[in-house]
Amino acid sequence: MLDDVLFVVFPYLTFITAVWVGIYRFRNDRFSYSTQSSQFLENRMLSWGSAPWHYAILTILTAHFVALLVPSIWASAISAPIRLYILEVTGLSLALVAVFALCVLVYRRLTTATVRSVTTPADWLLLALLLTQVALGFWVALFFRWGADWYLHTTVPWVVSLVKFQPDAATVTTLPWVVKLHILGGFAIIGVFPFTRLVHAVIWPISYLWRPHQVVIWNKKLTRTSGDGPR
Amino acid sequence: MDIRAQVSMVFHLDKCIGCHTCSVACKNIWTDREGVEYQWWNNVETKPGTGYPTLWENQDEYKGGWEAEDGRLQLKLQSKIGTLGNIFYNRRLPTVNDYYEPWTYDYEHLFNAPEGDDQPTARPISLITGEFMEIESGPNWDDDLGGSPVYASNDPNVGSLTDEERTQLNEIERVMFFYLPRICNHCINPGCVAACPAGAAYKRGEDGIVLVNQDKCRAWRMCISGCPYKKVYYNWSTGKSEKCVLCFPRLESGQAPACFHSCVGRIRYLGVLLYDADRIEEVASSPESELVEAQRGIIQDPFDPEVIAAAKANGVTDGMLQAAKHSPVYKFVKEWKLALPLHPEFRTVPMLYYVPPMLPVLAKMKDGKYDVADAEVEGLKPQLTSLENARAPLAYMANLFSAGNEDIVTEVYRKLIAVRVYKRAEKVGDITQEEAQEALALGNMTAEEAEAIFRLTALPSFEERFVVPPLAREVAIEQIESPYDRKREGGFGSRTAPGRRW
Numbered sequence: 001m002l003d004d005v006l007f008v009v010f011p012y013l014t015f016i017t018a019v020w021v022g023i024y025r026f027r028n029d030r031f032s033y034s035t036q037s038s039q040f041l042e043n044r045m046l047s048w049g050s051a052p053w054h055y056a057i058l059t060i061l062t063a064h065f066v067a068l069l070v071p072s073i074w075a076s077a078i079s080a081p082i083r084l085y086i087l088e089v090t091g092l093s094l095a096l097v098a099v100f101a102l103c104v105l106v107y108r109r110l111t112t113a114t115v116r117s118v119t120t121p122a123d124w125l126l127l128a129l130l131l132t133q134v135a136l137g138f139w140v141a142l143f144f145r146w147g148a149d150w151y152l153h154t155t156v157p158w159v160v161s162l163v164k165f166q167p168d169a170a171t172v173t174t175l176p177w178v179v180k181l182h183i184l185g186g187f188a189i190i191g192v193f194p195f196t197r198l199v200h201a202v203i204w205p206i207s208y209l210w211r212p213h214q215v216v217i218w219n220k221k222l223t224r225t226s227g228d229g230p231r
Numbered sequence: 232m233d234i235r236a237q238v239s240m241v242f243h244l245d246k247c248i249g250c251h252t253c254s255v256a257c258k259n260i261w262t263d264r265e266g267v268e269y270q271w272w273n274n275v276e277t278k279p280g281t282g283y284p285t286l287w288e289n290q291d292e293y294k295g296g297w298e299a300e301d302g303r304l305q306l307k308l309q310s311k312i313g314t315l316g317n318i319f320y321n322r323r324l325p326t327v328n329d330y331y332e333p334w335t336y337d338y339e340h341l342f343n344a345p346e347g348d349d350q351p352t353a354r355p356i357s358l359i360t361g362e363f364m365e366i367e368s369g370p371n372w373d374d375d376l377g378g379s380p381v382y383a384s385n386d387p388n389v390g391s392l393t394d395e396e397r398t399q400l401n402e403i404e405r406v407m408f409f410y411l412p413r414i415c416n417h418c419i420n421p422g423c424v425a426a427c428p429a430g431a432a433y434k435r436g437e438d439g440i441v442l443v444n445q446d447k448c449r450a451w452r453m454c455i456s457g458c459p460y461k462k463v464y465y466n467w468s469t470g471k472s473e474k475c476v477l478c479f480p481r482l483e484s485g486q487a488p489a490c491f492h493s494c495v496g497r498i499r500y501l502g503v504l505l506y507d508a509d510r511i512e513e514v515a516s517s518p519e520s521e522l523v524e525a526q527r528g529i530i531q532d533p534f535d536p537e538v539i540a541a542a543k544a545n546g547v548t549d550g551m552l553q554a555a556k557h558s559p560v561y562k563f564v565k566e567w568k569l570a571l572p573l574h575p576e577f578r579t580v581p582m583l584y585y586v587p588p589m590l591p592v593l594a595k596m597k598d599g600k601y602d603v604a605d606a607e608v609e610g611l612k613p614q615l616t617s618l619e620n621a622r623a624p625l626a627y628m629a630n631l632f633s634a635g636n637e638d639i640v641t642e643v644y645r646k647l648i649a650v651r652v653y654k655r656a657e658k659v660g661d662i663t664q665e666e667a668q669e670a671l672a673l674g675n676m677t678a679e680e681a682e683a684i685f686r687l688t689a690l691p692s693f694e695e696r697f698v699v700p701p702l703a704r705e706v707a708i709e710q711i712e713s714p715y716d717r718k719r720e721g722g723f724g725s726r727t728a729p730g731r732r733w
Contacts, residue, residue, distance in 0.1 A: 113362060214434065216435075
């Protein structure tokens with residue numbers, strides 16, 4: 001019963017919250033979609049925190065998603081032991097970087113008066129959740145080795161079952177409690193995502209790459225027909 | 232030809248008295264909120280000096296604006312891919328210490344302090360943290376400090392001067408300074424717009440005003456670095472970038488922007504320029520010494536029938552064209568070639584132009600007579616005609632206004648001097664007509680031109696200084712949305728207060 005609540009109801013609930021509130025917020029309060037960068041107030045410690053944190057966590061998340069979306073390719077990628085070793089060592093080091101960088105960011109927020117004054121309770125909650133989550137992830141990577149492999153046979157089938165609306169939590173309920181906490185932590189973060197500044201994660205401005213440098217906005221339809229026309 | 236209209240500006244530096252009324256008018260209207268206290272959309276700097284934020288002109292450090300390599304124009308900051316890569320930490324961002332920590336004072340203490348032997352004081356309190364603080368810098372920290380070894384000597388424009396010229400700047404007997412009021416240049420090749428990955432910064436097509444869409448801004452902070460003039464500021468409270476809006480709500484109702492309207496020295500002019508948008512890239516990537524001339528070239532004659540036809544085909548309104556014909560900016564920039572862009576080498580093609588200040592020549596009383604120092608000739612003539620005796624080295628002015636091209640600055644000064652000599656000969660009569668004619672010839676201008684320049688400089692009416700075009704946005708907007716539906720469905724204006732809610 002508890003397992004059903006934790007591994008079926010909770011994931012659906014958090015995911016629906018994320019999508020629904022996220023869209024509601026985007027439609028009704030687009031102004032609030034901001035990274036709320038505090039680099040203006042503190043620069044030095046941020047350089048040791050922000051960049052390593054983002055690069056490490058994004059790589060780790062990408063690995064999680066690739067294994068989830070294309071398990072067969074992932075499986076063949078780790079079929080040779082040497083590749084599995086490299087992947088595990090890389091994952092572990094990135095997790096270490098993420099933990100270190102996030103600690104820097106937390107320390108920065110605690111000790112810099114200017115940054116502390118622009119920090120809301122939601123920011124603290126998010127930081128606490130993220131720190132717990134990456135610490136747990138690091139723990140799992142360190143003490144439950146070959147996660148790159150067993151992830152394919154435990155979490156992946158469970159998530160696939162959730163996506164297919166035929167929920168079956170059997171493959172994850174038997175996992176050690178640390179791993180379970182890591183899974184739940186992930187969905188907890190998805191649940192708080194739309195209520196925090198984390199929304200900036202879904203508005204990464206990739207379209208900048210194909211946009212012309214200059215943005216010119218006209219208040220009316222142009223009568224001019226020749227040439228490319230102003231954009 | 233892709234003719235567009237641009238609301239442009241001229242600041243006549245000779246008339247600026249450094250009173251900061253413009254800054255205060257702007258602050259009272261736009262930046263008296265939390266998060267923007269430190270933002271001076273209009274500020275007045277003392278030159279030579281380090282400016283605001285400190286050393287903003289030093290693009291080796293800030294990497295603002297563009298660079299042209301092999302005629303290809305690129306943001307100095309980084310490539311587009313570089314933008315996405317550096318988005319988590321912007322190495323070129325000025326921080327609060329490069330501006331100042333905004334503060335108020337503990338005024339209440341003056342009333343509540345217990346009785347004692349000493350007068351109570353009002354200690355400064357940080358507007359960011361709310362805690363007591365030490366004031367270490369402020370918005371005009373180097374005001375009037377020309378000649379200062381800390382501020383004036385560290386002016387980035389002094390960098391390329393010869394030792395002799397540097398001495399000239401800082402020698403106590405020759406110390407000079409002037410004021411440089413700055414607002415957003417509303418460039419036609421803006422670095423802030425190009426650097427914004429979110430597409431929040433944009434240029435209005437009809438009038439060229441550069442704005443930041445607050446709903447689209449995501450605090451990626453690249454605009455602040457991309458703007459070489461550091462005229463986009465970060466609101467630390469809302470997490471949005473803000474900038475000078477050229478008082479567009481005032482312009483749209485036919486009024487001059489607040490800083491223009493309130494200007495005590497009446498140094499400011501506002502008017503429409505027509506320019507050929509097809510040539511922006513070509514102009515912005517010209518060789519450095521030709522940048523000013525290229526920028527003059529992109530500005531089109533509002534009386535030329537071909538230009539008018541192209542502008543109309545582009546949707547430029549008749550009212551706008553009419554305003555362009557009366558534009559004081561067109562006269563100063565294109566007709567008389569007196570006003571120059573600030574730092575054209577940043578290649579953003581700024582649309583705010585400056586008439587450089589005529590600085591007094593070095594002179595002293597000798598045997599009861601006022602003599603220009605080191606000039607062989609006695610009397611007034613050398614004072615009025617000799618550029619070599621000006622207290623400010625021409626090279627310094629060239630670094631500010633013509634990307635180092637001294638010929639262009641010299642040309643401007645010859646004209647300014649010609650007007651002075653001509654009018655002095657006429658009004659005071661202590662200069663001979665031959666000398667006046669000689670000065671006019673040197674300035675390459677006619678007596679009529681000198682008279683017109685004098686009139687628009689010294690005696691312009693309010694309407695002559697500010698030729699605000701009818702922007703007619705309330706009409707134009709009907710083409711893309713129905714105002715009545717909009718009013719019924721959405722109401723007026725912003726529906727949510729700018730601030731953190733989540």
